[in-house]
Amino acid sequence: MLNVANMSASYGAIDVLKGISLRVEEGEIVTLIGANGAGKTTTLMCISGLHKPRSGQLTFLGQDIVPMAPHHIVRLGLVQSPEGRKVFPRMTVAENLEMGAYTRRDPDGVKTDYERVYSLFPVLQERKTQPAGTLSGGEQQMLAVGRAMMAKPRLLLLDEPSLGLAPLIVARIFEVIQTLNQQGTTVLLVEQNARMALRIAHRGYVLETGTVTMEGTGVELLADSRVQAAYLGE
Amino acid sequence: MLDTILQQLIIGLTNGMVFALVALGYTMVYGILEFINFAHGDVFMLTSFLALTLVGLFDLQGASGASLAGGLCLVILTCALFGAGLNYVIDRLVYKPLRKAPKLAPLVSAIGVSFILQNLGLFWGGMPLKVFGGGNQAAAPKAFPDILPAHNLLGAGSGLTLMPKDVLVIGASLVVMAALYGVVRFSKLGKAMRATAQDPAAARLMGIDVDQVIGATFLVGGGLAGFAAVIYSLYINTIHYQMGYQNGLYAFTAAVVGGIGNIPGAVLGGLLLGLVRAYSDQFIGAQWQPAVLFGILILILIFRPSGLLGSTAREKV
Ligand SMILES: Nc1ncnc2c1ncn2[C@@H]1O[C@H](COP(=O)(O)OP(=O)(O)O)[C@@H](O)[C@H]1O
Ligand SMILES: [Mg+2]
Numbered sequence: 001m002l003n004v005a006n007m008s009a010s011y012g013a014i015d016v017l018k019g020i021s022l023r024v025e026e027g028e029i030v031t032l033i034g035a036n037g038a039g040k041t042t043t044l045m046c047i048s049g050l051h052k053p054r055s056g057q058l059t060f061l062g063q064d065i066v067p068m069a070p071h072h073i074v075r076l077g078l079v080q081s082p083e084g085r086k087v088f089p090r091m092t093v094a095e096n097l098e099m100g101a102y103t104r105r106d107p108d109g110v111k112t113d114y115e116r117v118y119s120l121f122p123v124l125q126e127r128k129t130q131p132a133g134t135l136s137g138g139e140q141q142m143l144a145v146g147r148a149m150m151a152k153p154r155l156l157l158l159d160e161p162s163l164g165l166a167p168l169i170v171a172r173i174f175e176v177i178q179t180l181n182q183q184g185t186t187v188l189l190v191e192q193n194a195r196m197a198l199r200i201a202h203r204g205y206v207l208e209t210g211t212v213t214m215e216g217t218g219v220e221l222l223a224d225s226r227v228q229a230a231y232l233g234e
Numbered sequence: 235m236l237d238t239i240l241q242q243l244i245i246g247l248t249n250g251m252v253f254a255l256v257a258l259g260y261t262m263v264y265g266i267l268e269f270i271n272f273a274h275g276d277v278f279m280l281t282s283f284l285a286l287t288l289v290g291l292f293d294l295q296g297a298s299g300a301s302l303a304g305g306l307c308l309v310i311l312t313c314a315l316f317g318a319g320l321n322y323v324i325d326r327l328v329y330k331p332l333r334k335a336p337k338l339a340p341l342v343s344a345i346g347v348s349f350i351l352q353n354l355g356l357f358w359g360g361m362p363l364k365v366f367g368g369g370n371q372a373a374a375p376k377a378f379p380d381i382l383p384a385h386n387l388l389g390a391g392s393g394l395t396l397m398p399k400d401v402l403v404i405g406a407s408l409v410v411m412a413a414l415y416g417v418v419r420f421s422k423l424g425k426a427m428r429a430t431a432q433d434p435a436a437a438r439l440m441g442i443d444v445d446q447v448i449g450a451t452f453l454v455g456g457g458l459a460g461f462a463a464v465i466y467s468l469y470i471n472t473i474h475y476q477m478g479y480q481n482g483l484y485a486f487t488a489a490v491v492g493g494i495g496n497i498p499g500a501v502l503g504g505l506l507l508g509l510v511r512a513y514s515d516q517f518i519g520a521q522w523q524p525a526v527l528f529g530i531l532i533l534i535l536i537f538r539p540s541g542l543l544g545s546t547a548r549e550k551v
């Protein structure tokens with residue numbers, strides 16, 4: 001579904017991605033784990049078209065997405081919930097969700113998806129008319145995931161949805177990610193919380209300073225002694 | 235005394251509406267690009283030259299009834315479209331290529347565009363049209379004819395004067411502002427504008443074509459300036475190729491005092507500036523206007539550096 005081949009990216013003179021390759025097949029949850037600064041966010045920004053790779057190929061559903069503008073990429077069904085949530089703070093919860101559905105032309109489907117988001121995260125319905133900036137961190141994360149769901153993604157990119165959240169809320173978010181996947185959404189999950197991510201992922205990649213150093217199924221990586229030492233604190 | 239206070243209220247509100255309309259264009263663009271479009275006041279100025287040309291073309295001086303009303307509507311519409319189009323073209327030709335450049339580059343370019351537009355205004359004022367005094371003395375202020383009936387709506391004997399043009403300026407401005415509010419609050423475009431202003435990267439990730447939203451913002455801001463140019467000209471009855479400079483700076487100040495980037499703030503700032511100016515002229519003296527006016531505005535900024543409606547409360551991260 002998504003194919004990243006030999007992709008390099010830099011900020012000015014600093015090389016951040018040094019020819020990484022990864023792929024995501026329809027129906028999978030794939031996780032990209034790695035330490036802070038490894039280049040995970042940069043990878044997602046390149047996929048979403050906000051940062052242009054210096055070289056390499058990016059194809060989604062067989063189409064070359066490197067030259068595409070971000071809003072075209074979203075229209076293909078490749079949707080990202082960014083790191084740090086990035087909700088629109090002075091817009092209400094409902095308006096934030098509406099922005100998620102910005103590219104859609106099927107009002108009935110959008111309506112169904114509001115219900116779907118509200119049933120997965122009832123707290124969002126309670127806070128519907130509140131500015132998003134007044135929500136707690138956990139609620140904002142739920143909103144960010146819900147907002148991305150409103151775009152009806154075929155492939156959902158999630159950048160550190162567990163960042164800075166209490167364990168109970170993290171568990172809830174991961175539960176929702178699995179539910180979405182079972183309902184047909186393919187997921188590429190970037191995480192520093194490697195244990196949780198590998199547990200729900202079909203496959204995973206380990207990114208170290210801009211290079212993919214390991215890959216395997218979730219189970220394989222969880223059992224790998226190098227992964228355990230470096231990312232699972234064992 | 236009461237009559238004096240009320241009279242200055244009318245004067246302050248009418249002037250304030252013009253500042254507010256121009257301030258909206260500064261604030262909306264700033265809200266999205268964090269960029270001061272210094273040419274904005276000159277879009278306002280140049281459109282007033284178009285307004286005067288059209289008044290001559292449609293022969294509105296001395297017209298009355300339906301032909302006056304129809305002609306005036308046509309002038310307003312054409313000028314709003316012209317202001318919108320001019321502002322849009324300036325953005326596409328000059329600012330857009332500099333979007334990723336260091337901030338001083340678009341700023342200096344905007345100052346450059348401001349001078350170029352003044353030059354165009356000077357040229358326009360020199361055209362051999364009757365309404366421009368036949369084209370002699372291009373640089374001289376141009377009289378804008380009083381095309382609205384000049385009688386006191388409150389009766390000739392009243393100590394208070396309310397002219398049709400006062401009602402037009404205040405009424406039409408309120409309608410335009412209400413329409414703007416509706417668009418920004420409820421329309422898809424308005425929501426996209428707010429989202430882009432609050433977080434452009436996140437807006438892109440939602441599939442919003444940010445470049446298109448920026449273009450729409452310049453269109454709306456320019457349209458407001460074009461509309462303001464007509465009502466200003468009708469009200470003040472003089473236009474001049476350099477009038478964009480002072481009015482632009484006043485409107486920009488109003489936008490900052492109201493809270494730059496904040497739409498209701500621009501209206502509040504504009505009205506406040508108009509009112510303070512009117513009362514200061516009346517009770518302190520017109521020769522002290524700039525000192526009093528800007529003294530008060532600086533005081534406001536000392537106590538509220540982000541402006542009256544600017545966000546001071548930090549948002550939860
Ligand atoms: N906008 C930027 N400008 C310059 N350097 C950046 C920028 N964003 C990230 N970097 C650098 O790129 C590297 C990778 O960052 P990032 O992709 O955010 O990593 P991760 O998401 O894995 O923590 C880091 O060294 C970071 O400092
Ligand atoms: Mg990151």
